[in-house]
Amino acid sequence: MSTPSASEIIYQGLWKNNPGLVQLLGLCPLLAISNTFVNALGMSLATIAVLTASNFVVALSRPVVREEIRVPMFVLVIAGFVGIVQQVMQAWFYDLYQILGIFIPLIVTNCIILGRAEAFASRQPLWAATLDGLSMGTGFMLVLLSLGGMREMIGSGTLFADAWLIFGEQAEVLTISLSEDARGMLLFALPPGAFLGLGLLVALKNVVDERMKKPRSVSVELSQTITAKP
Amino acid sequence: MDINSKSPAAGGRLPDWLRPGGLLGIFSLAFIFGLSLTFELTRDRVTEQERLRLRSQLQELLVPGSYDNAPDEDVFTDSSTGRVVYRARQQQQPVAALLHTVAPDGYSGSINLLVGITIDGKLLGVRVLSHNETPGLGDAIELRRSDWVLGFTGRSLDSPPADQWAVKKDGGVFDAFTGATITPRAVVNEIRNTLVYYQQNHQEIFR
Numbered sequence: 238m239s240t241p242s243a244s245e246i247i248y249q250g251l252w253k254n255n256p257g258l259v260q261l262l263g264l265c266p267l268l269a270i271s272n273t274f275v276n277a278l279g280m281s282l283a284t285i286a287v288l289t290a291s292n293f294v295v296a297l298s299r300p301v302v303r304e305e306i307r308v309p310m311f312v313l314v315i316a317g318f319v320g321i322v323q324q325v326m327q328a329w330f331y332d333l334y335q336i337l338g339i340f341i342p343l344i345v346t347n348c349i350i351l352g353r354a355e356a357f358a359s360r361q362p363l364w365a366a367t368l369d370g371l372s373m374g375t376g377f378m379l380v381l382l383s384l385g386g387m388r389e390m391i392g393s394g395t396l397f398a399d400a401w402l403i404f405g406e407q408a409e410v411l412t413i414s415l416s417e418d419a420r421g422m423l424l425f426a427l428p429p430g431a432f433l434g435l436g437l438l439v440a441l442k443n444v445v446d447e448r449m450k451k452p453r454s455v456s457v458e459l460s461q462t463i464t465a466k467p
Numbered sequence: 468m469d470i471n472s473k474s475p476a477a478g479g480r481l482p483d484w485l486r487p488g489g490l491l492g493i494f495s496l497a498f499i500f501g502l503s504l505t506f507e508l509t510r511d512r513v514t515e516q517e518r519l520r521l522r523s524q525l526q527e528l529l530v531p532g533s534y535d536n537a538p539d540e541d542v543f544t545d546s547s548t549g550r551v552v553y554r555a556r557q558q559q560q561p562v563a564a565l566l567h568t569v570a571p572d573g574y575s576g577s578i579n580l581l582v583g584i585t586i587d588g589k590l591l592g593v594r595v596l597s598h599n600e601t602p603g604l605g606d607a608i609e610l611r612r613s614d615w616v617l618g619f620t621g622r623s624l625d626s627p628p629a630d631q632w633a634v635k636k637d638g639g640v641f642d643a644f645t646g647a648t649i650t651p652r653a654v655v656n657e658i659r660n661t662l663v664y665y666q667q668n669h670q671e672i673f674r
Contacts, residue, residue: 272602298494301490302490303486303487303490305487306487306488306490306491309491310490310491310494313491313494313495313498314494314498316498317498317501317502320502320505321501321502321505324502324505324506324509324513325505325509327509327513327516328509328512328513328516329512331513331516331517331520332520335597392602392603393602393603421603423602423603423604426602426603427601427602427603
């Protein structure tokens with residue numbers, strides 16, 4: 238497997254092979270924690286940290302790790318980093334940790350992380366693996382944040398509620414109430430809203446991809462009609 | 468598969484069949500070390516955060532200036548029921564008790580409550596510490612969602628009388644939420660139980 242260029246790695250993570258919209262991996266945290274923007278941000282930062290660190294260590298240990306113990310090795314590395322992230326979060330973002338709760342230890346089971354370790358980091362040089370972790374993590378974050386923002390706005394009628402959980406007391410002003418007496422569309426705050434929202438985002442991505450392809454397909458049709466004449 | 472050809476000389480101390488296990492062991496040790504280090508480095512901060520959180524929860528219910536001890540350190544644990552009670556005192560005299568209690572019958576699991584009761588049995592206030600109730604319906608028991616929970620302040624076992632200590636649907640005086648009866652019912656019942664418990668045990672608590 239040849240090493241892709243840096244821009245290709247970033248493009249793959251953020252758009253073409255986006256873990257949330259295309260690979261549809263890591264749906265459990267994606268659906269469960271996307272109820273508000275701030276929860277989504279906390280979850281994505283934790284995931285990026287684990288994903289990047291595990292890709293780094295997996296690529297680093299590539300020369301010494303043998304085929305037979307590859308997968309237990311990945312799981313060990315991932316679980317170790319999740320433990321560290323969990324502990325750090327408890328120390329510095331205690332209230333956010335209380336809200337995210339069980340979903341932080343569950344990052345261990347997030348298929349994106351094991352998937353990237355196996356499919357990419359264990360076959361590529363260190364820099365590419367680390368960049369891949371960052372790009373895939375950021376791609377996941379973009380989806381999580383869009384979904385979180387969308388669900389929070391429609392479901393509770395606010396945006397950036399509880400921003401102090403991450404940014405401290407002075408961030409209280411960040412919270413935007415869309416209307417005075419917003420109760421929101423309850424459906425979007427509940428689990429079905431997560432599925433609907435994700436479905437809409439996937440559809441939106443497909444529409445954009447289709448639009449970008451269109452000019453090319455038109456020219457193909459033209460050239461075909463021309464070559465068909467004689 | 469020909470593993471041997473890869474490194475005939477390197478790492479010759481371990482027999483071949485042991486090498487994968489040995490490697491896993493070494494990595495495990497490295498991660499155990501890393502985790503223990505993180506744990507050690509963050510432990511003080513985590514305990515401090517837990518203490519701060521408990522303290523601010525207790526302070527929220529107590530009248531400022533009505534006590535001069537640190538209620539979060541003045542803890543009574545009922546050995547028979549496992550209930551945890553934080554005691555507030557002014558010049559050694561008991562002022563109020565804050566009871567950590569659990570309503571077991573919420574719509575989705577237990578609801579953790581902190582119930583503040585003055586020495587003469589009046590409710591200082593009630594706060595929901597954690598719950599899994601439905602967002603948008605049952606979560607109105609949280610103070611940041613609605614002020615429903617403030618309706619208990621000043622109540623006691625005599626007001627309303629015991630048979631009306633229930634949600635309106637059950638013939639009591641407390642409102643339920645549109646579309647959610649089970650949640651407020653669980654909370655109201657647990658507060659009543661806590662008041663009864665306090666009445667029966669306050670001498671024990673402040674002994």
